[in-house]
Amino acid sequence: MDMGSSITAYDLPERVASYDADMEIMHPNRAKMVEIALQVLPFAPDSTVSALDLGAGTGYFTERFLLRYPVANIIAIDGAEAMVELAKTRLGALAGKVDFRIGDFRRLGRLVANAEEFDVVYSSYALHHMNRADKLEVIKQALELVKTGGWFLNADLIGAERPEIEKRIQEIRVEGIVERARGKDARFADATSTRAFLDELEASEGDQPLSLLEDLQVLTEAGLQKPAVFWKEFREAVTGGMK
Numbered sequence: 242m243d244m245g246s247s248i249t250a251y252d253l254p255e256r257v258a259s260y261d262a263d264m265e266i267m268h269p270n271r272a273k274m275v276e277i278a279l280q281v282l283p284f285a286p287d288s289t290v291s292a293l294d295l296g297a298g299t300g301y302f303t304e305r306f307l308l309r310y311p312v313a314n315i316i317a318i319d320g321a322e323a324m325v326e327l328a329k330t331r332l333g334a335l336a337g338k339v340d341f342r343i344g345d346f347r348r349l350g351r352l353v354a355n356a357e358e359f360d361v362v363y364s365s366y367a368l369h370h371m372n373r374a375d376k377l378e379v380i381k382q383a384l385e386l387v388k389t390g391g392w393f394l395n396a397d398l399i400g401a402e403r404p405e406i407e408k409r410i411q412e413i414r415v416e417g418i419v420e421r422a423r424g425k426d427a428r429f430a431d432a433t434s435t436r437a438f439l440d441e442l443e444a445s446e447g448d449q450p451l452s453l454l455e456d457l458q459v460l461t462e463a464g465l466q467k468p469a470v471f472w473k474e475f476r477e478a479v480t481g482g483m484k
């Protein structure tokens with residue numbers, strides 16, 4: 242992801258498409274995970290659900306949310322202005338229904354100071370960029386903003402508990418990426434180039450996924466009683482629950 246550079250209007254749609262193409266290769270479960278999170282929500286499709294997207298990025302989850310809940314009120318936060326531009330491009334006419342706020346979600350209170358409580362706070366592939374302490378604080382603040390009976394849902398990366406298992410899961414991950422790229426992308430030509438690309442990407446983005454057990458512990462400490470795992474495969478999970 243190129244979050245820092247300025248973006249000229251003409252190439253915005255191409256950038257959304259190329260971001261999605263990369264996500265399809267690197268995280269083919271994203272659509273499934275977002276679908277599962279949406280399925281968990283019990284609200285009627287025509288209800289004016291109020292929601293907060295933490296780390297909206299190019300707006301994939303928020304778009305899916307609006308397609309399911311067309312009259313939802315959504316605040317979407319992201320720290321990168323360039324990503325918000327991509328999200329607006331993806332959403333097109335739907336963008337007008339979203340209140341985008343650019344800023345660090347570690348300052349959540351300030352970013353949503355004037356907002357009412359939310360029916361749901363959701364996030365995809367964003368919270369693993371934080372260390373445990375920050376993640377706990379952000380989720381704690383987020384839960385304070387959720388109505389009693391509302392939901393917190395996170396579709397995100399996790400690490401394995403044991404290094405041997407992590408190593409095997411990483412091998413499976415790299416094999417999958419090379420296979421899906423089908424020799425059409427130099428970054429993913431083989432296992433070596435793919436590993437090098439992923440290592441560089443993860444270092445630049447400051448990835449620090451916790452294990453599933455640690456994530457559940459963080460959710461519990463943040464105030465979510467008996468958090469649930471709605472879906473899991475290898476190094477990705479949908480977790481959360483009802484406040």
Ligand SMILES: C[S@@+](CC[C@H](N)C(=O)[O-])C[C@H]1O[C@@H](n2cnc3c(N)ncnc32)[C@H](O)[C@@H]1O
Pocket residue numbers: 244295296297298299300301302318319320321324344345346347364365366367370
């Ligand atoms: C990998 S992208 C995922 C975006 C999107 N939710 C998706 O599923 O495609 C992670 C996003 O989180 C944002 N992000 C990471 N840390 C952040 C922080 N502390 N405050 C605000 N946004 C943050 C990044 O700018 C980026 O757009």
